[in-house]
Amino acid sequence: MLIKKPDDIRPSEILDQKIYLTRREFILNAAGATAAAALIPALLASHGAYAGAKLAGLRKGPFGTSEELTPYEDVTHYNNFYEFGTEKEQPAIMAKNFRTKPWTVTVEGEINKPAVYQLEDFIKPHTLEERIYRLRCVEAWSMVIPWVGIPLADIIKRFEPTSKAKYVEFTTLHDPVQMPGQRRAILKWPYVEGLRIDEAMHPLTILAVGLYGETLPNQNGAPLRLVVPWKYGFKNIKSIVKIRFLEKPPVTAWMTAGPAEYGFYANVNPDVDHPRWSQSRERRIGEFFKRKTLMFNGYAEQVAHLYAHMDLNKYF
């Protein structure tokens, strides 16, 4: 007997049918977008403050969801960014004058091409894509956000990782003058996050430079942040200044803060509770009642194989 269980993810999420039906145009558009991407640095340069500028020539990326987007106002005024205060409303206020230009990104470790990049040069070779992802915070709330970014895999390939590069470590800017939250030891500063190399190379993983078609607002992690949609929000490190390739797993800021509560993987998992609260349900911002949390935040089909044969209770 064939028992067919309906998928939690509609097929339409995997590739927008509209794109599929107009795929030839789509490819042409993508080519146009590549050309347009070349204009972005000029656009950025003309804009004194980095945040809020329209990003031209976006291409619609895969894995989209047809779920309702969380309003821009909520995405930009309900933030966990402890560098700018621990209250959700604080980052929008405290990060107002944060300088994201000039910005350099240091790439080092187990790679053939270590370098220090100006942000513009870091992004320039790539086409920006729109990726509509669910974001699930470890505090049991969630959003749907149209990010603008670049697949991390495409960026990593440029650095030519060696065979020793088994993990990637990301570091946020450390600047207590600009980031008042860093003046107190709430977390061990600077904020550090990490991924296994296969997680970093996964097509879902992106480095975001914008949302809602515009450059990232400061409170959302401008000018460059990680987005890994099947992991809890805190993995999505903001305002990245360093990417390091390592043989051993890095120790992340939250692992240091609470080793029993925050693991290296931090995959969204409704069956493994946070030691102090339930993870089985979440409140989608804008909704009244809570909804069920999906395994790997609804991306199981894409990522479950990365964790086959792993005890997810142990590797939480």
Added chain:
Amino acid sequence: MTQTEWVQRVIKPVIFLMCLIPLALLVWDALNNHLGANPIEKVTRRTGDWTLRFLLITLAITPARRLSGWNGLMRLRRMLGLFAFFYACLHFIIYIGIDQSLDMTEIIKDVIKHKYVTVGFASFLLLIPLAATSTNAMMKRLGGRRWQQLHKSVYAIAIGGVIHYLWLVKADLREPLIYAAILAVLLGYRLWVKQRQALPPNAVRSSIHPSAIRPTK
């Protein structure tokens, strides 16, 4: 107007209205869309905050009376305690009705599994008999001594409330620690008073070494 009348007719109604301000602000913010992206969380937090605040204000009445010598304060204590219960009820209803959508199995699981919920839940349950026995008639029925015994559980409730808050915070413990510090002062004061009362009346004199007392002859 005697002092008692003054408290009953003016001070008490004014404070009653003041105690409703947090609720009024909550309703105002809700109507004007000022509760932010996650209004349910905000209402839960604010009603929780005010439960703790009213518990601490209620616990501050006895020391304040002792230090100020103004007995009129005692006439406010019951009302303040009932406001703690009122905000606790709102907090509890949101948890049961909205957060858990009245799903009893989920609620039981949550209360058993997560210790911050356990402590908060227990503290709320312990508040109920105190509210129920707050009337003059109940006070009489129980008798002063038993009533007082029962109402001592408010110390455990306040400690439970602060622990509930401490255990749910992710990393920034500043705010719950402020509540903990105030509670420690309020309970510490009571211990200090009790210890002093436990000493014999001539304890102060007898603590002086006999040799230091000059013979009177």
